[in-house]
Amino acid sequence: MTRGSVENFESPAKGLKIIGKPIPRHDAWEKALGLTAYAADFSLPGMLHGKVLRSQYPSAKILSIDTSKADRLSGVRAVITAKDVPRNESVTRFGQTHTVGGGFEGLYRVLADKKVHYLGEAVALVAAETEEIAKKTLELIQVEYEPLPGVFDPIEAMKPDAPPVQEGRPNIITHYEVVKGDVEQGFADAEVIVENTYRVPFVDHAYLEPESGVGWIDESGVITIRVSTQVIEHFRGVADVLNLPHNRVRVMGTYVGGGFGGKEDITVEAFLALLTFKTGRPVKLTYTREESILSHSKRHPYVMSYKTGAKKDGRLTALKAQLVSDAGAYVYLSPWVLLYSMVDAAGPYRIPHVKVDGYTVLTNNTFTSANRGFGAPQVCFAYESQMDELAAQTGLAPHHVRMINYLEKGEALATGQVLDHHVGLKEATEKVLDALREGSPAAGKMKTGKGIASGMTSYGRMVFLHDTSRSHVSIEMDGSVTIRAGVQDIGGGQASSLCQITAEVLGVPLEDIKIYIADTALTPLAGTTTATRQLYMSGNATLIAAREVRKVLIKKAGEILGIDPVKLDLADREVIDKEGTGKGLSLKEVVRACASDGLPLYHVALFKAPFRNVAQFERIEGQVFPDFTFGTHGAQVAIDEETGQIHVLKLISSFDVGRAINRLSVEGQIEGGAIYAMGYALTEEVVLDKGVTRTPSFSEYLLPTSMDVPELTTLLIESGDGVGPFGAKGVGEPSVCSVAPAIANAVYDAIGVRIYDLPLTPEKIVKALKKVKDR
C-alpha cells in the first residue's frame, strides 16, 4: 500500500503542462511487457562466450599460470592472462577531467599479476564457442598460489606493522579532517554528552541484472561494447588498456536493470574488449550472481566513533567523530566516498564546534566503492542515532532536539559551505510526524515504537571535478523532436525526464519526442549517471538546448505573424498568441520556414556545474557540492521481545524535491530508496570471514521482497529552490539516507534498547535485551 501527497510552495506547476504531472515513463510499457533488450538479451551471429577465472585466495603470490591444457581444449578461442594485456596497469582518475590529488587517483589493474589481493580478483579471461566450454576452460587453467598473510580489519590495517595490501604504498589511502571552532571548548560548554561507536557492514547492490555486456568489432575496426553501465565514458579507460586511440572504442549503454553505484566502476568492458580484440569475434560476458557478489564492489563498512554534546535544552554544542572505512583491496572510489561522509558527518545541524577525522584503508577484503548514498547513509546512521540518544539523555522529544538545531538557508555546514538554497527539514519532519500520528495498534505480545531521522545528501558531483553535461535537441521537418544525450538510464527515469523537459519547452506532446541515449559515438557526452546528477546536469543541458531551439522558432513565427515574439508561446504543436488574438501557426509551418531560411533547427548545449578548485585536501573547507537534498524518514515498528523479530509496519519519507519533474518517477525513486535502505537496516550484510565471502548468493544474502514491504507513504515538498531544471533537486540517493536510523530509533522507542551495529538482526535484539535484564 502506498500513499503520497505534494505540498507546493508557490504553485510551482502554474503554467506548466507536462512538468510536475504524474506521467508514465515513455519506456514503461516495453519494460512491463518484457520487450526491453537488457545487456544479456542481446546476441550477435558467431558470438563467443566469455568467462573470468578468479582468485581462490584473499592474499597470495601467483607462482605460475599454466594455460597449455586450456589452450588445447576444443572450442576455446582465447585464454588471456596479465602478460597478454597491452596495458594491464594504469593510474586512473575514475572519470575526472583533471588530476586533483588528495588520494583521488588509484590503480586500475585489469588482471592480477604476480599477486592476488582479494578473493575473486580476476586472474584470467577465456572466450569459447559455448558457455559450457568456457566454464570447462577455466577448470583447465592451472594457477599455482602461495598464500600470504592478509589483513582484514581496517583498524588492524592502519597499524605500522600490518602487511601491505598493495605493493609500495601504505594501507591508509587518505586522511581528511573537518574542523570548525574548538571542539574541546564545545564539550566544556555541553551539559549532556553522548559517546558511542557505530558499525555498518559490507552491502551488495543486489541489482536484478548482474554485470553484463557484448563486445564486437564493427566494420570500420572500432571496438564496440554494448554494456549495462552507469558510465559509458569508460571507453577511454578501455582504449588505454588496449593502447588504442580513444576514438577507436565505442561504448553503448543499455537500459540498466539496476545500478545503485555498482555499475559506476568499470565491470566487464575491458574484459570484453580484450577478448574481442584477440578473437576478432563478438563476445558476451555475463557475471553469475555469485561472481557479482564475490568479485565486484560493495558498500563501505565503517567504524564510526561519535561524541556529541548539547545543552540541557537540546541545543548542540559540539560534535567529534572518527570515521574509518574499509576500502577493500583496491582504491577505486573510496577517497571520494569518504569525502562525502566527511561533509555530511555532522548532519544538517547547527553545531558551533566540530572536529571530524576520516580514514579510508586498504584491506584484503572485496573492494568497496560507490553504493547508492555514497558515504551519506553510513554517517547518517551514526549522527541520527546520536540525536535520539541526546533526546533520551535530556528528556526532550526526539523531533524537538532536531527542530531547534536544523540548519536553515543562509547558514553554513561545518566545512564552511553556505547553504544558499532552501533547507526543507522542518516541513519534512512536521509532515512525517503528522503521518506517524496515525499509528497502528500493537498486535498481541508485540511492542510498537516510532522513530524519525533526518538526513542530507548532495546531488551533483564535487565542484572541483569541473562537471559538465551536453545535450542535443533538434526538431524534424514534421515537427517531431529528437534528443541525443549520452545519459545512461538506470531505471530512475533519466531519459524520460529529458523528454518531459523538452516537450514542455517546445509545446509538443510527449509522444512526439524520440530520445537517443548512452552512445559515445553518437550522443553528446552527458557524464555519469551517478551522484544523483543526471536530472540536475543533463536536465539543465537539455533545458538550455530546447530553449535555444524554441527561440529560433518563436522569432521566425513572430516575423511571419507580425507579432512581437515575447507575446508568442508554443503549445499543442502550434505557435499561439498569448494575448488570445487567435492568430497562430502550426509548428510544422514554422519549422519549414526556418529550414528554408537556413536557420539552425538544433542546438547542442553544454551545462557546467559551478567550478571551484581545492587548494589542499587534508582539511576540507568551503564549497564541495553544488547543493543538497534534505528530508526526513519516519518508521513504525512492531517487535517481539522474545524472538527479536522486527516488523516494519510503516515507512514514511518526506523530501524537499525542489520540483517534481515527474511525480510518478519521484515517488517511485523515494519508495524504492526506502525499501533499499530497509534491507540495509534489517537483513543485508555481506559477511566476510578473513576475506572469504560467506554470503555468496541470495540464499545467504537476504533482500526484502514484496512480501516484506510495509505501508509506504511519500510526502513531497516542492520549494522550487533546487539547482536543477525548473528548480528541481535530486532524489535518487537522498531517498536512502535516513531510513536505517529511523528504524533503529523506532526500535529504541519500542523496547528501550539501542543497537549500534547494522543490520538490526533478531539475534542482536535478543542479546541486547538479555544484557539489560541481567543488569
Add this chain to the structure above:
Amino acid sequence: MVNSHILPHEFEFVEPHTLEEALTCMAAYPGKAQFMAGGTDLLVQMKMGRVRPEVIVGLSKIPALRYLILDQGLRIGALTTFRQIERSELIQRRYTALYEAAMAVTSIQIKTMGTLGGNLCHGSPAADSAPPLIAFGAEVKMINGDRERVVPLETFFAGAGQTLLTQEELMVEIRVPEPRANTGSAFMKLGRVSADLAKVSVAVVIEREQDICRDCKIVLGAVAEMPLRTKEAELILRGKIFKEDLVEEASLRVSEEVRPIDDSRSTSWYRKEVSRILVRDALNLAWERAV
C-alpha cells in the same frame, strides 16, 4: 562453490507420463539416474556442481501423482505442490499446521513449482513440510519396481540431506491419518525475510479433552541434523491438565532437546533461545484451536 548460472554438465532428460514409465526409466539406468519433481532443490544443486546426475527422470508430466484424496485421513500425491496445499480449504481446516507450513514456503514461484514429495526427499532439516506431517503421524509410501513400502515419516530422515529413500526408489504418496476429534494444530517459522528458509520451525498437534491434553506431538525443523520430534517435552503434557507452568516446562525441555548449529542463517544460541518461545506459542495456539 559458485553457481555457474548454467547446468554445466551434459545429462539425459527423460519425461515419462505415467508412474510405470517413470519406474521403467529409472530401472534402465541403474545407479545413474535421479528423479526430479519441482526441481527447486535439484537444479540449484546441479548448478553448484554438487550433484551430477547422468540421467534425470522428470516427473512433472505425471498428473497421476498430483492429488488430494480424503480416504480415512488424507492421501496426498507426492507431486502435489505447496500452492495446491495452501489453496485447499480442507487442509486449512483439518490440518492447519500443514496449511501454515505451505503458506510459509518462501515465494509464490517456489510454492508453484515445489512439491511435497520433493521437499521431503531432499532431506533438509529445514524442510517446511516435515514438522507438521510428522506431528500428524504421516506415513510415506515408496515404490521400487514392483516392491513398495510404507514407513512413518518420523523414521524417514536419516541425517542432514539423507533419507531412507534409495536412488531407484520413488516416493509416491504421503498418508496423513484423520486427526481425532478435538484436535488442534499450529506451525510457526522464523526466517530472516519472508522468502527464506527456516532458522527454526515448529509444528504442534494437540488432542484435547476439556482441560486435559490427551495427546500432543511437538516437532521442530532446522534445530538438528534432521527434523526433530521432542518426545520428552511431549511427555510432560500428555494426559495432564493443560496449564501455563506445564507449557513452560515442556517448552524449556524442548530447548534442552534440540541440537542446533551456527550457520549463515542464525546461531545455535539464538535457535535454542527461540525454540522455547515458538514451542510455547505454538502449543497455546494449537490448544485454542482444539475445540
